[in-house]
Amino acid sequence: MNQAANLPDPKTTPLEQFDLSDPQLYQQDAWRPYFARLREEDPVHYQAESPFGPFWSITRFKDIMAVETNHEVFSSEPTIVIGDLGEDLPIEMFIAMDPPKHDLQRRAAQPVVAPKNLAQMESLIRSRVVDILDNLPVGETFNWVDHVSINLTTQMLATLFDFPFEERHKLTYWSDLATGSPEMAGGDVDEEERMTGLMDCLETFTRLWHERKGQEGGFDLISLLQRDPNTADLVERPMEYLGNILLLIVGGNDTTRNSASGGVLALNQNPAEYDKLRANPKLIPGMVSEIIRWQTPLMHMRRTATQDIEFQGKQIRKGDKVVMWYISGNRDESTIDKADEFIIDRANPRHHSSFGFGVHRCMGNRLAEMQLRVLWEEIMQRFKFVELVGDPKRVQSNFVRGFETMPVKLHPL
């Protein structure tokens, strides 16, 4: 890890001067010692000032679970990231709704990612993975993020939406626009470009909705929304339609994409684990969970207190922002043994905070796991080493823990 530039010393700086919303903490991958100190000294921590206003940080695994399962006090409305929504584009999505409205909308989309449906999708995913891997430039340095991670997740997303396959790169672009806002998560996307792009997204999906209307039996997400009485008229509420489309795009894109890259990095940083994998590919399913924990592709979710509440000895006030740092929960030694180590054959690998908990727990978690499992199964059939040959470049965000580039070289079996 490089020495962090322009960041306060995590050991000597008073906690009041930490800015956990600073995207540099994550872009420079410097966050670990700051959260380690908070978990130890002030696990429920109030930050009075930040570019996004004051907020609480929840840093321990069990406290994250307690906040997340108390959705009456800790509301997902109006939004679930540290920053507030801009007024220009007041989108609504079920991740940022409370029950009962949340439940109705989520239920409409959920069947597409139910494991029963996934089993039927696996052979299609595998053939696409094989096609991607067989066309990689062996022996040359190339960007794993573009060639594999983005390519794979974008193809999957196009399948889930039954989106025109040749235009699928737009899905990735819209996903990046959706999460890249400076005011929401400290990103670096230009607001005007963002607005133009997201309106194009809305127009495109509105057209798809009308084209698909009346066709029967489709099992893509748009058809499912049309068929469910609770969402059958969603297209008439454009900001809600756009919000939910973006939620499904981001949910199915950024997360798996960055875990697909994060696994390569983790195995390169932990060569003994890579050797374990080579010796026993049956470890792949457990390794996939460990990669998802290790990467924590979405670093936080935010709640807003609906009433005054005392929580772990701290007085949280009605209206306060409460940020659950999954990235810290996943390093909490009081819940996860040797939490700072990447161990592909952990005893209980699914016990991590990356998917969140409670009614908002990641809907597509089994799809994500399946994609990553198939990816690694097919990688191990072809390559003895996906070698990292330079420093990866990380995304600027306090929300998405991602990679822009990751230079690698392949060594065939």
Added chain:
Amino acid sequence: MPKITLIEFGGVEHIIDAEVDKTLMQNALDNMVPGVDADCGGACACGTCHCFIDDDWRATSGDVNPLEDAMLGMRPDRTSASRLSCQIDVTSDMDGMIVRLPEFQM
């Protein structure tokens, strides 16, 4: 120790000697019954220990609590027999209880 029968979706039966005062989920895990994932470790926070309680045992196994109800609400395969096994504390009068496991956990 009450004997509880857990039946996998494919029909495989597991008859376990359950320990009283542990949850049904923990008993299933201790006996390595496949089909109970229990990702969150028993906090009613993930929904991956879903099971179906046979009609005759509904009253004995107790009522669905509000948080459990919210979690079960996210399951596309929920029925009136659905419970989260982490929310059922095993008691001695559950001897003979029959529990069916779902096709998948999510």
